[in-house]
Amino acid sequence: MERIVLPELLDVLPPQDESALRSRRDLRRLNAWMRHPRVMARVLRKNLTEQGARQIVELGAGDGHFLLSVARRLRGIWPGAQATLVDQLDALDPQMCEQFNRLGWRVHAETAEASEWLRQVPPNTTGAVISNLFLHQFETEQLAELLRLASRSSRVVIALEPRRSWLPRLCGRLLWLIGCGPVTRHDGRISIRAGFAGSELSALWPDKKNWELVERPVGLFSHLFIARRKD
Numbered sequence: 001m002e003r004i005v006l007p008e009l010l011d012v013l014p015p016q017d018e019s020a021l022r023s024r025r026d027l028r029r030l031n032a033w034m035r036h037p038r039v040m041a042r043v044l045r046k047n048l049t050e051q052g053a054r055q056i057v058e059l060g061a062g063d064g065h066f067l068l069s070v071a072r073r074l075r076g077i078w079p080g081a082q083a084t085l086v087d088q089l090d091a092l093d094p095q096m097c098e099q100f101n102r103l104g105w106r107v108h109a110e111t112a113e114a115s116e117w118l119r120q121v122p123p124n125t126t127g128a129v130i131s132n133l134f135l136h137q138f139e140t141e142q143l144a145e146l147l148r149l150a151s152r153s154s155r156v157v158i159a160l161e162p163r164r165s166w167l168p169r170l171c172g173r174l175l176w177l178i179g180c181g182p183v184t185r186h187d188g189r190i191s192i193r194a195g196f197a198g199s200e201l202s203a204l205w206p207d208k209k210n211w212e213l214v215e216r217p218v219g220l221f222s223h224l225f226i227a228r229r230k231d
C-alpha cells in the first residue's frame, strides 16, 4: 500500500474548539486501546537506563495526556525525570503540570514547530526524543530532516505510529464503534494511510553506523521505531 500524507483536521482546528477537544479525548482512548503508553514506558525503561539521562522531549505532545500515562507507568522508578512537551499548538491540558509534579516529574511546554525547536537545541542535551502518532504527518523529505535533528540532540529516539496495513485500515473505518467523533474518524483514516511499514523509518536514519535501529510491528495496529546510540 502506497504511503499518502494528507492534512489532518486536528492540526488546524483551534485547540479550544469543541471538536478538537473531543478528538484529543478520543486519542486518549485510542492510545489506551492500542496500549501505546504501556509500550512506550517499557521501551523507555529498557533503552534509557542512565539516571542522568532521564530527560525526555516529546514531539507533537498534544494535550500531554499520552506522556502522563507513560509517567504513571514509570511511577516510583523514575523520580526526578524531566520532560519537555513540544507542540505547534498550545493544546496542553492546564492540569497537566501539577499531575506530573505529583509523580515527581518536572515538565514544561514549548509551543513550536518540531523541527524548528530541535534546530535550536544544543547537540547531545537530551536523553530521549519520543513521539506518539506524530511522524506519519510528514512527507519523506521533512521526515528525514526531523530524524536527523532528533539524532543530533539525543541518545535515544522512539516513535509509535500507525501501521500501514490492511487490519488497521479496516478497523480505522470502525472508529465510530468506540465512540470516536468526526475529527478522529477523518484523521484516523488519513493517519493509517500515512503510517509506516517494514523499515521505512530506518531507511531515513542519517547515521546507521553509530546507531542501533529496531523497527517492527507492535500489537495489532502499530509500528514501533527505536534508535539508540551505540557508544
Ligand SMILES: C[S@@+](CC[C@H](N)C(=O)[O-])C[C@H]1O[C@@H](n2cnc3c(N)ncnc32)[C@H](O)[C@@H]1O
Pocket: 010, 011, 027, 028, 031, 059, 060, 061, 062, 063, 066, 086, 087, 088, 089, 091, 112, 113, 114, 115, 131, 132, 133, 134, 137
Ligand atoms: C495526532 S496528534 C497526537 C498527539 C499526542 N502525541 C497524543 O498521542 O495524544 C498530533 C499532534 O502533533 C502536533 N503537530 C503536528 N504537526 C506538528 C509540527 N510540525 N510541529 C509540532 N507539532 C505538530 C499537532 O498539533 C497534534 O497535537
